[in-house]
Amino acid sequence: MESTIVKAVNYNAYFGDNHVVKNVNIEIPRNNVVAVMGPSGCGKTTFLRGINRMHELIPGATSTGQIFLNNEDVYEMHPIFVRLKIGMVFQRPNPFPNLSIYDNVIAGYKLNGIKLPKAEKDKIVEQSLTRVALWNEVKDSLTKKGSFLSGGQQQRLCIARAVAMEPEVLLFDEPTSALDPISTSTVEELFHELKKNYTLIIVTHNMQQAARVSDKTAFFYMGELVEYDETKQMFTNPSDIRTQNYITGRFS
Amino acid sequence: MTQLENEILAIKIEVVSMWTLVESQLQKARAAMMHFDRDLAREVVLKEKRVNAFELKLDRDCENIFALYCPVAVDLRFLLAVLKINTNLERIGDIAEGIAKYVIESIGDFDQSIFKKTQLITMFDDSISILADTRIAFEKEDTILARSIFKRDEALDKINGDAIDRVSECIKDDMSVMKDALYVLSIIRKLERVGDQAKNMAEEIIFYVEAKVLKHQKDTAKS
Numbered sequence: 377m378e379s380t381i382v383k384a385v386n387y388n389a390y391f392g393d394n395h396v397v398k399n400v401n402i403e404i405p406r407n408n409v410v411a412v413m414g415p416s417g418c419g420k421t422t423f424l425r426g427i428n429r430m431h432e433l434i435p436g437a438t439s440t441g442q443i444f445l446n447n448e449d450v451y452e453m454h455p456i457f458v459r460l461k462i463g464m465v466f467q468r469p470n471p472f473p474n475l476s477i478y479d480n481v482i483a484g485y486k487l488n489g490i491k492l493p494k495a496e497k498d499k500i501v502e503q504s505l506t507r508v509a510l511w512n513e514v515k516d517s518l519t520k521k522g523s524f525l526s527g528g529q530q531q532r533l534c535i536a537r538a539v540a541m542e543p544e545v546l547l548f549d550e551p552t553s554a555l556d557p558i559s560t561s562t563v564e565e566l567f568h569e570l571k572k573n574y575t576l577i578i579v580t581h582n583m584q585q586a587a588r589v590s591d592k593t594a595f596f597y598m599g600e601l602v603e604y605d606e607t608k609q610m611f612t613n614p615s616d617i618r619t620q621n622y623i624t625g626r627f628s
Numbered sequence: 629m630t631q632l633e634n635e636i637l638a639i640k641i642e643v644v645s646m647w648t649l650v651e652s653q654l655q656k657a658r659a660a661m662m663h664f665d666r667d668l669a670r671e672v673v674l675k676e677k678r679v680n681a682f683e684l685k686l687d688r689d690c691e692n693i694f695a696l697y698c699p700v701a702v703d704l705r706f707l708l709a710v711l712k713i714n715t716n717l718e719r720i721g722d723i724a725e726g727i728a729k730y731v732i733e734s735i736g737d738f739d740q741s742i743f744k745k746t747q748l749i750t751m752f753d754d755s756i757s758i759l760a761d762t763r764i765a766f767e768k769e770d771t772i773l774a775r776s777i778f779k780r781d782e783a784l785d786k787i788n789g790d791a792i793d794r795v796s797e798c799i800k801d802d803m804s805v806m807k808d809a810l811y812v813l814s815i816i817r818k819l820e821r822v823g824d825q826a827k828n829m830a831e832e833i834i835f836y837v838e839a840k841v842l843k844h845q846k847d848t849a850k851s
Contacts, residue, residue, distance in 0.1 A: 611701060619701075
């Protein structure tokens with residue numbers, strides 16, 4: 377039986393008085409890919425950022441309710457520890473432009489003041505780049521700047537940077553929206569590999585991507601979690617008419 | 629309406645046109661048989677090409693929608709149902725053509741008394757009526773009407789089941805009608821298949837509208 381790794385209980389998020397995520401209850405199974413979809417402004421990214429406590433970094437942003445990681449309330453944990461355990465990859469590839477590929481991968485350790493022997497760092501770099509299917513492409517140019525890579529490679533480098541911290545959960549906020557179809561396909565293939573070791577939560581506007589890569593899909597509308605089910609079920613016979621209208625493009 | 633909705637609507641209109649043509653083929657095959665009208669029978673054989681053309685066009689149109697619009701949910705179910713209904717309609721077209729060919733091949737007028745004894749006319753009328761009602765169920769997305777087809781198909785199965793005995797009796801009574809009787813038996817077998825195809829189409833309508841899979845279930849479990 378699949379165990380739950382992330383659980384939201386009555387989770388609400390606000391920007392000032394604006395109630396953007398409304399009483400969300402959801403359980404994310406371990407080693408699953410969960411897609412979060414919905415129209416712009418539905419609260420999906422805010423919900424994602426609430427999972428690793430990035431929402432609270434925005435001035436005026438507040439939240440209520442609970443988010444659990446392995447049955448532990450993340451809002452009672454140190455936020456840095458939460459973000460070590462729950463990594464995040466953003467829409468646009470954002471490698472540190474002045475750092476080499478090598479240093480980009482281990483940037484999380486450096487920024488957190490964690491000192492490692494060279495051999496250990498080498499191992500982490502190779503392992504992380506291998507996990508994102510980038511090692512063979514960059515192993516001879518590890519000292520080059522990360523910004524010299526193509527968009528798709530940069531995004532995989534960012535995923536490698538997140539993976540290097542050995543998180544349990546990876547959050548992706550529209551990770552391929554800035555990539556061409558070939559790079560998108562490579563990253564999507566990567567999701568299938570990554571889920572062997574991590575739990576992936578992906579916010580996407582691309583419904584076909586949600587259908588292709590995810591095991592389960594959550595549909596948000598106006599801050600509410602309208603439907604959460606197996607992806608196959610959602611895309612063949614959604615139970616809520618709002619989900620059906622959204623995925624069939626009949627949303628007004 | 630979105631472009632996909634327009635495309636789906638166009639497909640639906642196309643299916644109904646094909647359906648109406650197939651119904652007309654079956655009605656003409658009946659009339660050709662009843663009145664021994666070889667010209668009408670030839671017309672049915674010729675028009676079978678139009679049924680085939682409909683089948684090819686519907687296949688192509690569905691394929692284009694799959695490729696261009698990646699349909700999901702009710703749209704996906706509709707197109708999957710249409711692909712199967714398309715095949716079923718084409719087969720009913722073949723059945724009408726087959727009956728028309730019997731009329732063309734036979735030497736003279738059929739012995740009408742065999743029609744009566746074997747309930748062939750009742751079966752023909754029921755088949756045409758079932759086919760028309762299945763079309764209405766498709767057009768109106770009426771799953772209650774679609775479900776009623778299962779019971780009506782059983783009546784066709786009953787006539788088909790009794791056919792061997794009735795045809796044997798006809799032959800026993802008058803050996804000279806043997807050839808006609810065998811034609812009639814073949815037509816009954818074909819009409820029984822019309823009922824099966826209508827039943828399959830009714831299942832597809834329910835799948836499309838309600839997302840319920842009724843295939844390979846006992847008829848009692850379907851209602």
